[in-house]
Amino acid sequence: MTLSATLTDVHRMTPDVKLFRLVVDGHTFEYEPGQHTTIHFESDGEEVTRPYTAIAQPGTNNLVLAIKRYDDGTASVYMHERSPGDEIELEPVDGNLHLRDPTRDAVFIATGTGITPLYPMLTQYARDGEGNARLVFGERDQEHLIFRESLEQLRASNATVSVEYVLSDAENDWGGRTGHVQDHLPGTLEPIEDPAAADAYVCGVPEMVVETQELLAEAGFDGDRIFTEGWESDAADG
Incomplete structure (x- = not known):
């Protein structure tokens, strides 16, 4: 299952990293901090998928992704060329990397x-x-x-x-x-x-x-x- 998200904000953090805020109206993202979403798009007629971590805390209708551009990359170049108002297809957030035991x-x-x-x-x-x-x-x-x-x-x-x-x-x-x-x-x-x-x-x-x-x-x-x-x-x- 994928969700259609609207890119609402883009902010440059470092010379090669941008911050992207994606909003899905009527949806609440529930996940453990550290887990990732997967974006979907087409390139040269083929579907491309890449994982990116949700860096904001869960419980809202938006995801924030910090993405580094690699000049020879596919997904990072695609995302760095997006502008506010663009639609991005992505999956719910999941993954194995998350805090296990806050008492330790x-x-x-x-x-x-x-x-x-x-x-x-x-x-x-x-x-x-x-x-x-x-x-x-x-x-x-x-x-x-x-x-x-x-x-x-x-x-x-x-x-x-x-x-x-x-x-x-x-x-x-x-x-x-x-x-x-x-x-x-x-x-x-x-x-x-x-x-x-x-x-x-x-x-x-x-x-x-x-x-x-x-x-x-x-x-x-x-x-x-x-x-x-x-x-x-x-x-x-x-």
């Missing part, structure tokens, strides 16, 4: 647009969580950090939420960590006192996801409590 400490590790499911999950944890939450977010440079202002607000208003960035192409004025997120594990996870009693959520380029999953297991995280998705670049758009 939680680690969130993302690279690039892998932050899109983890951001709403961290927002939910900041509201409902009973332990400590740690986000480690890897990007190319400061200009491309999606949701940075919102993440800083979450960190400032919640003593149990910590956020750290790792830049692979850092500018001279950057005083934080550099390289790749997996270079800094388990050191960046020090706020989590008992890894075996925590949940971990990892999303980004598949290579990072695999390496991070292994490093988390070595650091004492229960393999059954590590939830992953590798879906950036070719995994999500081609």
Whole structure:
């Protein structure tokens, strides 16, 4: 089943990421933060489907998607060429990536647009969580950090939420960590006192996801409590 949504707003977040607000009149989207919808459209006479995370909280008639444009992509280029008033076919929101247990400490590790499911999950944890939450977010440079202002607000208003960035192409004025997120594990996870009693959520380029999953297991995280998705670049758009 698909729904016909109207694109009502488009906002540029970073040089290559836009925010899209889609409204379905008379419908209420119910889902767990972190889950995704799937858009449908035709390209060269063939149907194309791609998953994108709903980044706003559920319970309304609209979805908000943050989509990075890949110049050699199909779906991302299609979406970046849409304008308010256009109709977009999409599926109800579903998926395996969502907060499992807000009573446990939680680690969130993302690279690039892998932050899109983890951001709403961290927002939910900041509201409902009973332990400590740690986000480690890897990007190319400061200009491309999606949701940075919102993440800083979450960190400032919640003593149990910590956020750290790792830049692979850092500018001279950057005083934080550099390289790749997996270079800094388990050191960046020090706020989590008992890894075996925590949940971990990892999303980004598949290579990072695999390496991070292994490093988390070595650091004492229960393999059954590590939830992953590798879906950036070719995994999500081609």
